[in-house]
Amino acid sequence: MPVQTKEASILLAIQALQTTQNLSVQKAAKLYNVPETSLRTRIKGRKPMAERWPKVQLLDELEEKALVQHI
Structure with missing residues (x-):
């Protein structure tokens, strides 16, 4: 039996x-x-919840790489 996410179960x-x-x-x-x-x-x-609190990325990829190099 396949495992369902909580969201899928609620929709069903x-x-x-x-x-x-x-x-x-x-x-x-x-x-x-x-x-x-x-x-x-x-x-x-x-x-x-996923729609109410969208994922927010504070740094773009270039900024993240620069920060990693700095550290």
């Missing part, structure tokens, strides 16, 4: 909730092994 749980009539959020969270609170906040529209 949301999809299951939308397509399965009598599936509760609590049951979907257990079924897809994701925290219930994470699932509820995502259903309410909160963006994933």
